[in-house]
Structures are given as structure tokens and as C-alpha cells.
Amino acid sequence: MSSTMTVPILRQGDILIVTLQGDLGDADWAKLTDDLLARVADKRTRYAVLDLSVVDVLDSFACRTIVGLTNMVSLRGPTMIVAGIQPGVAFAMVQLGATLPGVATALDLDHALALMTHG
């Protein structure tokens, strides 16, 4: 259990798509942040999507990490969209008081891609 999980980062044209595969630990979030920032350095990247559709827990630490990751990616240039937060997870986040200030969201990956290609 001590090894970190590698989250695949796929490229589709000028879009990076990050699909989380399940429950991430703190070290996994840190590794994902590093990996995504490294990939974003690629000049072609205009957008990044963080697909959370299979994630079933976002605690305050994960929320803080997502906000930080989004800000870091944006500061580098590309626009980041967080997609697929499940209804139960959204409910839990609101109860917890953990929001994602300044983070663009989309219903799912398709919606996020539509936002990017159609403005």
C-alpha cells in the first residue's frame, strides 16, 4: 500500500485529460500534481480536464489540493476544468464546507470537452 498510484494523463489534441481511477491518498494527489504540471509544460496544451466521475470521497485535503492544482495549471497558461463530481460527493462537500473557489466545473467529460471546443 505504500506505493503511489499513477494516474494516466491522456492527450487529445491540445487537451490533457486526467481520469482518476479511484480513491487517491495524499501522496497520489501530490504525484498527480507534479505529473500534470510537467505535462502542461508541453506547448500544445490549452486545456486540462480533471475527470472525477469515479471518485467517491473528496475530503477537505483533496478539495484544497484540487484548488491548488487548478491554480497552478492556470498560472502556467492552460485552462483547467474539473468534471464529473458525483451528486453524493457534491452533497458531502457542501455539508463539509469544502468548496472549490475559482474552479470551473462540468457535468462530465463530454460536457467539459464541449465547453472547450465551443467556448
Place this chain on the structure above:
Amino acid sequence: MGDQESSVSSSRQIVVNSEEGIVLARQAGRAMSAGLGHSETDQILVATAISEVARNIVLYAGHGVVELEVTTGPNGSGLSIRAVDEGPGIPDIELAMRDGYSTGRSLGLGLPGARRLMDDFSITSEPGHGTIVTMVKWGGTAVPVMEGSPP
């Protein structure tokens, strides 16, 4: 793992001394919550609350345990969660229960957030001796199988 599919193991204890312990505790809690017949949303609320109290253990005490237990009350079954540590304790619980209050290592949402996620919540702490957070999510529909009960 000789239990039948429909049964719910009645208690579990997870040592929490690292981020892996946090993940194990919330996954175990979610599994027990599902076994009790909690709704999908309640399972997520339980897992999120466990994650917050387990993280407090790692951040402030370094080491502790999360105890999960099936409980029964007047309105059916529930999942009882106790987060126990022998860390420095909390000098001012009222202050620690305020949204946004943190000694600097978190967003300060952990305890007040966990209270909102769960049905029952209580905390006792003795400076220098540790902290115990107890919380319950009611609304289980499955009949718990208690240890020692006939098959």
C-alpha cells in the same frame, strides 16, 4: 471471510498513523456503511467524515485508531465511529469546532465538517492525554449480525 453476503461484520479497528491509514479507514467505513444498507449518499458522507477525523489523528497526534462498530438504537441500526488518539489533545474544543479555525495545518473544516456529515457527534479531549471523537450515522436497514449470535 466466512460471512454470508448479507451479513455485516459488527466491528473493525483500523490503525491510523499515516495517509494509508486514512484511506483504509474511510474505505472500511464505507464498506460497513454499505453493508448496513445506508444510501449511496450516506456511504459517501460516512467515508468523508472518517477521512476528516482520521486526518486529524495523523496531523495532530501522529498515531491513533479508528474503531467502526455496528450499533442499534430506537430507530434501527447505525454505524458508530470512534477516532481515538493519545496526542496532545485540544485545549479549547469550542474553538476547534468553529468553521475555519485551524492551528495552521488544515483548512479547519475537519471537526465542524464531520459533525455536519454525521447524525450524532461528540468529542472529548484532555490536553496532554488525547482526543476521542465519537460519531454515528443512523438509518441502516440491514439487520446487523452481532458477534456470538446464532447463525
